[in-house]
Amino acid sequence: MIGYLLLSICLFQTIEARHGVGKPPPQRKWMTLHGGQPEVIASGGYSGFYPDSCLAAYDLATESSIPGTILYCNLQFSKDSDGFCISSINLQNTTNIDGLDPKGTKTYNINGQDVTGWFGLDYTIDFILRNVTLKQNIFTRQGFFDGAPIVKPLQITEDKFKKPTRLWLNIEYDMFYKKHKINPEAYLLEKFHPLPEFISSPEIGFLRSIKPKIGNAKTNLIFTILAEPAVEPTTKQTYGSLVKDLAMIKSFASGILIPKEYIWPVNNARVLQPSTSLVQDAHREGLSVYASGFANDNFLSYNYSFDPAREYLQFFDNSQFAVDGVLSDFPSTASEAIGCLNPNKNASRTMPTLIISHNGASGDYPGSSDLAYQKAIDDGADIIDCSVQLSKDGMAFCSDRADILKTTTAATMFMDRITKVPEIQERDGIFSFDLTWSEIQSLKPQIESTFENELARNPAHKNSGKFVTLSEFLELAKQKAVAGIYIKIKNAAYLASQKNLDIVGTVSSALSNATLDKEPKQKVHIQSDDSSVLLKFKDNPSYQRVFYIYQPISGAPAQVAQEVKKYADAVFVHRDAVVMSIDNFCQNFTNTIPAFHAVNISVYVGILKDEFENLIFDYLSDPYVELATFNALKVDGFVTDYPATANMFVRSSCATQGSPYVIKPVEPGYLYVAPPPITEPPLLSTADVVDPPLPAIAKNMPTQSAAGSAPTSGPPSAPPPPAAKSSSTSSVTVGAEGFILAAIVALLTVFT
Numbered sequence: 001m002i003g004y005l006l007l008s009i010c011l012f013q014t015i016e017a018r019h020g021v022g023k024p025p026p027q028r029k030w031m032t033l034h035g036g037q038p039e040v041i042a043s044g045g046y047s048g049f050y051p052d053s054c055l056a057a058y059d060l061a062t063e064s065s066i067p068g069t070i071l072y073c074n075l076q077f078s079k080d081s082d083g084f085c086i087s088s089i090n091l092q093n094t095t096n097i098d099g100l101d102p103k104g105t106k107t108y109n110i111n112g113q114d115v116t117g118w119f120g121l122d123y124t125i126d127f128i129l130r131n132v133t134l135k136q137n138i139f140t141r142q143g144f145f146d147g148a149p150i151v152k153p154l155q156i157t158e159d160k161f162k163k164p165t166r167l168w169l170n171i172e173y174d175m176f177y178k179k180h181k182i183n184p185e186a187y188l189l190e191k192f193h194p195l196p197e198f199i200s201s202p203e204i205g206f207l208r209s210i211k212p213k214i215g216n217a218k219t220n221l222i223f224t225i226l227a228e229p230a231v232e233p234t235t236k237q238t239y240g241s242l243v244k245d246l247a248m249i250k251s252f253a254s255g256i257l258i259p260k261e262y263i264w265p266v267n268n269a270r271v272l273q274p275s276t277s278l279v280q281d282a283h284r285e286g287l288s289v290y291a292s293g294f295a296n297d298n299f300l301s302y303n304y305s306f307d308p309a310r311e312y313l314q315f316f317d318n319s320q321f322a323v324d325g326v327l328s329d330f331p332s333t334a335s336e337a338i339g340c341l342n343p344n345k346n347a348s349r350t351m352p353t354l355i356i357s358h359n360g361a362s363g364d365y366p367g368s369s370d371l372a373y374q375k376a377i378d379d380g381a382d383i384i385d386c387s388v389q390l391s392k393d394g395m396a397f398c399s400d401r402a403d404i405l406k407t408t409t410a411a412t413m414f415m416d417r418i419t420k421v422p423e424i425q426e427r428d429g430i431f432s433f434d435l436t437w438s439e440i441q442s443l444k445p446q447i448e449s450t451f452e453n454e455l456a457r458n459p460a461h462k463n464s465g466k467f468v469t470l471s472e473f474l475e476l477a478k479q480k481a482v483a484g485i486y487i488k489i490k491n492a493a494y495l496a497s498q499k500n501l502d503i504v505g506t507v508s509s510a511l512s513n514a515t516l517d518k519e520p521k522q523k524v525h526i527q528s529d530d531s532s533v534l535l536k537f538k539d540n541p542s543y544q545r546v547f548y549i550y551q552p553i554s555g556a557p558a559q560v561a562q563e564v565k566k567y568a569d570a571v572f573v574h575r576d577a578v579v580m581s582i583d584n585f586c587q588n589f590t591n592t593i594p595a596f597h598a599v600n601i602s603v604y605v606g607i608l609k610d611e612f613e614n615l616i617f618d619y620l621s622d623p624y625v626e627l628a629t630f631n632a633l634k635v636d637g638f639v640t641d642y643p644a645t646a647n648m649f650v651r652s653s654c655a656t657q658g659s660p661y662v663i664k665p666v667e668p669g670y671l672y673v674a675p676p677p678i679t680e681p682p683l684l685s686t687a688d689v690v691d692p693p694l695p696a697i698a699k700n701m702p703t704q705s706a707a708g709s710a711p712t713s714g715p716p717s718a719p720p721p722p723a724a725k726s727s728s729t730s731s732v733t734v735g736a737e738g739f740i741l742a743a744i745v746a747l748l749t750v751f752t
């Protein structure tokens with residue numbers, strides 16, 4: 001592990017930051033105290049990725065964030081009165097101290113409370129720097145870089161190119177340290193020439209004492225506000241009551257650093273409440289306001305739809321106020337919210353990449369429900385999708401897959417219908433073609449969460465919305481003038497030979513009934529994993545046919561790509577056919593996109609989701625970094641559960657050179673190189689592409705057909721259905737996700 005750590009550090013030293021360094025920000029109006037751009041303050045460096053307060057974390061913060069990003073160090077002291085950066089006075093969870101000095105636990109009374117653990121003031125700075133190392137203590141964050149040395153604040157006053165940095169020191173427990181003959185104020189005045197640009201403390205006594213001594217220095221003294229019930233040691237009042245007297249705070253500080261919930265409260269159902277007037281009140285007193293507690297891997301309010309950038313925008317870009325800065329574990333995400341994202345849905349487009357919904361806006365509402373489609377349209381999807389399923393009596397409706405066990409309330413009513421259909425999937429399910437349309441209508445669609453417990457999608461929308469039939473879907477698309485529709489067909493051979501259902505005929509007649517077959521205003525896309533299905537739509541040149549490649553591939557030989565071209569104008573691939581990752585880190589990009597582009601086949605990639613658990617570590621828990629990476633790889637369409645996020649990206653300047661901030665696409669192996677051997681997935685083969693002809697529909701049809709399908713009849717000696725080439729959607733996405741889910745179980749113990 002250490003070998004790889006060193007390799008990564010070397011890479012950091014040789015590869016320069018490439019984003020808009022040195023460009024002045026544009027003349028954008030901000031409602032900050034002085035009208036300037038909000039500050040990004042990197043909490044312990046890039047502590048969302050590296051152990052908090054290690055040198056690599058500070059370097060990554062500088063390199064990945066907007067120019068002028070401030071490095072925040074929470075200062076603690078050694079026995080010999082030297083300062084070092086660490087997130088907590090108690091060393092037990094963030095260092096290796098328990099192993100180094102197993103008997104070293106002490107109990108100290110700190111501001112009236114007994115605290116047990118290991119403390120810097122029991123060790124010399126020499127021991128701390130030589131022997132104690134840092135580790136990640138939030139379990140959703142990888143521990144690959146544990147073992148990094150502790151850093152003194154004077155080590156981060158310059159970056160690795162020797163350019164001066166902007167430093168923020170937070171001085172905790174002044175009163176406690178003084179009781180133990182350690183004087184933080186004397187340390188600062190003696191060691192720092194000049195003083196750091198920002199000095200903060202939760203103790204009023206410290207701030208009052210140092211204020212007259214900073215002279216003409218351009219140092220901002222900031223009052224760190226803690227949780228409302230916590231007691232400030234000098235005044236013995238709670239922070240909740242102190243914050244009401246902003247004029248008093250102004251007498252010793254020029255600003256406050258305050259947990260974000262004081263500004264935008266979130267209730268227990270994680271619904272964002274109206275903002276308080278704190279920022280305006282503080283600005284009226286001439287106090288700056290820096291909000292703390294930002295992390296991409298936190299449990300965000302559902303109002304942000306798991307998009308961490310939206311949370312920052314709520315703090316800077318609402319019509320009432322802007323905070324003067326944000327203290328974040330993920331400073332690059334704060335940077336993009338300030339430097340390149342634009343929440344205006346009408347902003348003009350900077351990227352042509354198509355936004356294709358996945359079951360509508362299925363991150364916010366039950367997939368394929370009327371509400372999910374409406375939201376996808378409102379959120380700027382270019383193309384809305386319907387994965388067509390058939391009821392037993394032939395009604396075509398939209399739902400992710402034939403198995404409706406997890407996507408509807410079927411489990412509450414039809415457990416007797418549970419069965420195994422090996423042609424479709426390995427696990428048991430309740431299949432739409434075993435229920436009549438009126439039985440299905442007695443159910444509700446259900447929001448599907450890949451991630452559970454606190455990370456599940458909004459429970460308030462669990463069963464919101466109604467099922468949408470294929471013809472309703474087509475009507476909606478026409479009514480709302482969506483640019484395109486995307487129809488997905490699966491299991492055609494099985495449905496024909498085993499269930500007497502003609503899904504191809506049903507879709508064709510629904511399209512022609514909706515007059516989408518002739519000179520449609522809407523571009524019609526037909527996707528299938530079965531090339532014989534795509535052949536059936538060959539005769540209509542206005543349709544775009546999309547071949548669904550479900551397995552990870554590393555590319556396609558030219559003759560196989562040519563074979564695909566016989567059936568399709570585009571392919572849909574999963575993300576792992578484009579970005580190859582090991583240990584959840586990107587190791588290489590595959591040849592998939594160039595291989596299809598070489599024969600003029602478009603490549604759509606999915607399934608994109610905002611949830612940080614869905615992202616490899618290189619993306620820094622930020623869905624925009626994934627979008628920027630696929631954009632750099634020239635993907636033609638983003639297939640996403642969250643069209644709003646893709647829409648904000650394609651209207652941003654995040655990929656525009658010269659923008660105040662440009663999102664750096666990931667670079668394989670930049671953050672972590674997996675040990676060899678690295679095995680790439682196979683190339684696509686002709687056998688993966690060619691399918692047997694579709695079997696005819698079996699003779700004795702069930703009562704037809706709510707969707708008005710005109711089943712084609714065929715010879716009685718129809719061939720048996722082909723062995724399933726397809727696999728279910730959910731079995732496609734394993735790999736990386738299994739790994740992450742393990743981490744989530746661990747996470748729940750941290751955040752709850």
Ligand SMILES: *[C@@H]1O[C@H](CO)[C@@H](O)[C@H](O)[C@H]1NC(C)=O
Nearest residue numbers: 088090091092093117749750
């Ligand atoms: C250390 O971690 C444990 C378990 O997660 C937690 O209960 C405790 O509060 C943490 N202590 C500190 C000092 O962070």
Ligand SMILES: *[C@@H]1O[C@H](CO)[C@@H](O)[C@H](O)[C@H]1NC(C)=O
Nearest residue numbers: 099100101126127130131132
């Ligand atoms: C601390 O590190 C030094 C060398 O770097 C070593 O000699 C010493 O044994 C270590 N002390 C402990 C307690 O591990």
Ligand SMILES: *[C@@H]1O[C@H](CO)[C@@H](O)[C@H](O)[C@H]1NC(C)=O
Nearest residue numbers: 264271272273274275302303
């Ligand atoms: C958050 O969402 C809820 C429900 O969707 C809505 O009622 C509320 O107004 C939103 N909060 C804010 C501050 O916009």
Ligand SMILES: *[C@@H]1O[C@H](CO)[C@@H](O)[C@H](O)[C@H]1NC(C)=O
Nearest residue numbers: 342343344345346347348378
């Ligand atoms: C965006 O455009 C629509 C329709 O043109 C308009 O109704 C809406 O007010 C605009 N929104 C903004 C934020 O400009």
Ligand SMILES: *[C@@H]1O[C@H](CO)[C@@H](O)[C@H](O)[C@H]1NC(C)=O
Nearest residue numbers: 554555587588589590591678
């Ligand atoms: C990365 O992928 C490309 C294209 O598939 C391949 O040619 C190259 O050898 C791979 N590089 C590594 C380091 O595996």
Ligand SMILES: *[C@@H]1O[C@H](CO)[C@@H](O)[C@H](O)[C@H]1NC(C)=O
Nearest residue numbers: 544568569570599600601602
């Ligand atoms: C590529 O395909 C598109 C339609 O998918 C077509 O309009 C275009 O002319 C083709 N370009 C070439 C170079 O064949």
Ligand SMILES: *[C@@H]1O[C@H](CO)[C@@H](O)[C@H](O)[C@H]1NC(C)=O
Nearest residue numbers: 471475510513514706707708
């Ligand atoms: C045909 O389209 C009309 C609306 O244009 C719709 O009401 C009807 O249900 C459709 N019929 C079928 C069989 O799809």
